[in-house]
Amino acid sequence: MTTIPNLLYIPCRDSFTVQLLATPLPASANLFEVTDFCTGFVNVLLETNDPAERIAILGRLSQAFTRMAQLCDDDLPPELVIRLTTDELLPSSMPDLWHDTCLTVGYLQSLTQALLGNTLAKPVADDLAGLLHDMVYIVRDYVQEPYLVH
Known part of the structure; x- marks a missing residue:
């Protein structure tokens, strides 16, 4: 599970x-921190059945996706560029058709908005929450994978 700085481990999910x-x-x-934040939220989203908590989590995800979309257009800070530089490139975790991060973040935002509407049948909402979870991890892995060669 992704760790978010400043959170204490308390052995109670509600806390x-x-x-x-x-x-x-x-x-x-930065972009890495925002994607890590999102992974924390989607993990909790899948584990909660409380409707108010789900709406609150989805609202925070929506805010994070808005920030992520803004960061997609910005130049990366030098400390992230160093982390993204390698001697050998590995295959990407992102499907070739989705290499536009802003487009994919738009998909994440749309899924979140559909779930925030709270009008879907529970099995459909659960499936879409699972899809949202998986896509957040794909995007997180994609933005953090090396793509610059020495």
Whole structure:
């Protein structure tokens, strides 16, 4: 599970969820930090059945996706460029058709908005939450995979 700085481990899921929801996404967060934040939220989303918690988590995800979309167009800070530089490129985790990160973040935002509408049948909402979870992990892995060669 992804770790988010400043969260304490408390062996009670409710306390963790409350803490996660109360932790702000720093305005200075870089693309890696925002994607890590999103993975924390989608993990909790799949584990909660409380409708109010689900809506709160989806709202925070929507905010994070908005920030992620803004960061997609920005130049990466030098410390991230160093992490993305390698001697040998491995195959990408992202399907070839989705190599536009902003487009994929738009898909994530659309899934989130569909779930926030709270009008879907529970099995459909559960399937879409699972798809959202998997896509967040794909995007996280994609934006953090090396793509620059020495």
